[in-house]
Amino acid sequence: MFIQTEQTPNPATLKFLPGRTVIENGQVEVLDAEEAERVSPLARRLFTVDGVRSVFIAKDFVAVTKQAAADWYVLKPAVLGAMVEHFMSGEQAVVLEAAPQNVAAPEDDETVTKIKELLETRVRPAVANDGGDIVFHGFERGIVYLHMKGACAGCPSSVVTLKNGIENLLRYYVPDVVEVRSID
DSSP, X not given: XXXXXXXXXXXXXXXXXXXXXXXXXXXXXXXXXXXXXXXXXXXXXXXXXXXXEEEEEOSSOEEEEEOTTOOHHHHHHHHHHHHXXXXXXXXXXXXXXXXXXXXXXXXXXXXXXXXXXXXXXXXXXXXXXXXXXXXXXXXXXXXXXXXXXXXXXXOTTHHHIIIIIIIHHHHHHOTTOOEEEEEO
């Protein structure tokens, strides 16, 4: 089995592409070994590798974020080994898939529906290329609140992406938007 790796804008995160579907729907972010036990056999294996801080699983990639003291030179072969072991086992990657994000709900007003549509069609595909995801969290008094996941969480360039990219896009298409903020 051959797994490609790609750098992301976040130096603490590498994107692993196994060349197959990892999960059918949605994305799953696993932030610790305890959560991995409940949610994902793949993440459980990855958290046995010393130095793994978080795991973000999407349809066709897995983004692994390392702890600050860890070195990719040492960590990468161990992560690749854990991933190959998982895929060869035949186990599914996740047992609890996340609910779809950024989907317009009947109770959403016109502004929120437009924001969610733009995030889904324009923003999420772009950040997925970098190993991350951005999820709508709320809209209040002109401020859009977003949750950044995967490589986007903690990325040095995330503020630039948020302000120069996403905020400008949303302000252009949705006049009610004044600002975009990230939440943890």
